[in-house]
Amino acid sequence: MNERDLKLEEALSSQLGVDGNDYMFTTKQVFLVRVNLVILKLLLEERKKRGIAVVLDRPHGYLAHLLTLHKIDQTNLSYIDTVAKFSGDCVFEDPKKVIYTNGPFHVELLLNAFSEGYTDDFQTKVIDISEVDFIIIDNIATALTYNTMESIAMCCEALRKLAEEHGILCVVGIDPDAHRSLYSLLKGYMTNEIKIEERWLRG
Amino acid sequence: MDNVAEEAWESREEGEELQKSEIFRIPSGIPGLDDMIEGGFPFPSVVLVAGSAGTGKTTFSLQFLFAGAENGEQGLFFTTLSEPTHWMLQYSSNFSFVKKEYFGNLVRYVDMGSMLNRPVDEILSYINEKIAETMPQRIVIDPVTIIGNIVRDNYRKFLFDLTNSLKSWQAVTLLTGEVKPGEMYPVEVSYAADSVILLSLKAEGNARRKYLEVLKMRGTDHRTGAYPVSITREDGFVVLRARF
Numbered sequence: 001m002n003e004r005d006l007k008l009e010e011a012l013s014s015q016l017g018v019d020g021n022d023y024m025f026t027t028k029q030v031f032l033v034r035v036n037l038v039i040l041k042l043l044l045e046e047r048k049k050r051g052i053a054v055v056l057d058r059p060h061g062y063l064a065h066l067l068t069l070h071k072i073d074q075t076n077l078s079y080i081d082t083v084a085k086f087s088g089d090c091v092f093e094d095p096k097k098v099i100y101t102n103g104p105f106h107v108e109l110l111l112n113a114f115s116e117g118y119t120d121d122f123q124t125k126v127i128d129i130s131e132v133d134f135i136i137i138d139n140i141a142t143a144l145t146y147n148t149m150e151s152i153a154m155c156c157e158a159l160r161k162l163a164e165e166h167g168i169l170c171v172v173g174i175d176p177d178a179h180r181s182l183y184s185l186l187k188g189y190m191t192n193e194i195k196i197e198e199r200w201l202r203g
Numbered sequence: 204m205d206n207v208a209e210e211a212w213e214s215r216e217e218g219e220e221l222q223k224s225e226i227f228r229i230p231s232g233i234p235g236l237d238d239m240i241e242g243g244f245p246f247p248s249v250v251l252v253a254g255s256a257g258t259g260k261t262t263f264s265l266q267f268l269f270a271g272a273e274n275g276e277q278g279l280f281f282t283t284l285s286e287p288t289h290w291m292l293q294y295s296s297n298f299s300f301v302k303k304e305y306f307g308n309l310v311r312y313v314d315m316g317s318m319l320n321r322p323v324d325e326i327l328s329y330i331n332e333k334i335a336e337t338m339p340q341r342i343v344i345d346p347v348t349i350i351g352n353i354v355r356d357n358y359r360k361f362l363f364d365l366t367n368s369l370k371s372w373q374a375v376t377l378l379t380g381e382v383k384p385g386e387m388y389p390v391e392v393s394y395a396a397d398s399v400i401l402l403s404l405k406a407e408g409n410a411r412r413k414y415l416e417v418l419k420m421r422g423t424d425h426r427t428g429a430y431p432v433s434i435t436r437e438d439g440f441v442v443l444r445a446r447f
Contacts, residue, residue, distance in 0.1 A: 058373070
């Protein structure tokens with residue numbers, strides 16, 4: 001990770017997890033991947049947290065590959081992968097750490113993995129809530145393509161409950177200019193908003 | 204939807220549509236082009252910029268990268284030409300849009316010349332590693348058709364795997380393609396790409412004029428027909444308004 005990203009991490013560190021447990025960060029859509037990566041580094045390495053990455057717009061292998069290349073320890077990261085099964089370049093690997101859903105549809109059911117469990121091709125898995133410190137969603141705007149707003153609202157509600165009732169840090173990123181209505185919806189659910197400043201991105 | 208969601212809806216701006224997921228676009232950096240393609244290139248996507256020698260493919264691509272750099276976006280330029288990168292840069296640095304302070308940071312170059320005699324899988328891995336290291340929002344592979352000349356039998360699979368992974372990296376990628384005599388555009392690449400932009404030269408009297416035509420752009424209500432372009436040091440690559 002370069003110096004510019006380390007400075008971004010430093011800026012995020014002073015904001016994330018300071019005022020409660022649920023956070024929406026806002027940045028331009030083109031920077032979402034980079035900011036997510038830096039947040040994962042902060043949570044997994046600096047804070048030694050255990051977490052789940054819910055991937056909605058590309059197979060988890062890409063995020064895993066990015067983390068590997070940036071030498072970010074993934075031992076404590078698991079995935080809910082909604083895309084791999086119909087992405088055309090899916091790699092079904094390490095099923096112990098990944099729940100493969102049948103697509104990015106019905107996002108309102110995703111977080112059932114914490115209660116009754118989620119059945120994929122391999123097995124039914126229930127994520128032990130006591131072993132999860134954070135959830136990050138990459139990226140919620142993709143859900144708009146396959147889901148109704150009501151489904152997304154229910155997903156947000158489930159996220160907020162995880163944050164409130166179980167103290168799990170929930171992080172969602174969005175570009176407010178590109179997805180104004182979804183941003184409005186998220187504002188209704190997420191307690192904290194972190195506006196990623198341009199100077200943080202420029203380093 | 205519960206009360207919180209309802210309140211959120213009510214707080215939205217008047218007239219705002221709620222359900223439709225609009226395709227996110229980034230500006231091309233080419234004056235005149237964005238008006239033809241609903242505001243910019245779909246993000247992420249793979250765009251084939253095809254043309255014969257002298258039509259402005261490399262200039263178009265560089266301008267796309269430098270426009271992104273102006274907004275803080277990371278650019279990555281893979282060159283597959285046998286020509287050393289510094290020659291290409293020496294010529295391109297005459298354009299006013301080229302800001303030298305972006306070289307090596309927001310606009311990075313990767314010379315792939317030495318990789319091209321390797322197996323297809325290694326070429327792909329190399330491209331993926333460079334992208335993962337840099338995390339660019341804008342990528343150029345100039346020209347991709349050189350790889351086709353080398354890998355031959357596996358070219359279609361290579362292109363499929365390449366374009367698939369390029370989109371998953373969350374970037375807009377321009378693949379430039381050289382057009383052979385008698386060919387309109389490189390057909391294999393056009394199937395793999397989301398968009399095809401054709402650059403051409405047409406004889407008019409004693410001169411040859413340059414044109415741009417959007418042949419295909421997925422998810423975009425684009426203008427059709429060939430539009431004249433000008434390429435100057437001062438203004439770079441510009442699509443002119445008049446259509447011919």
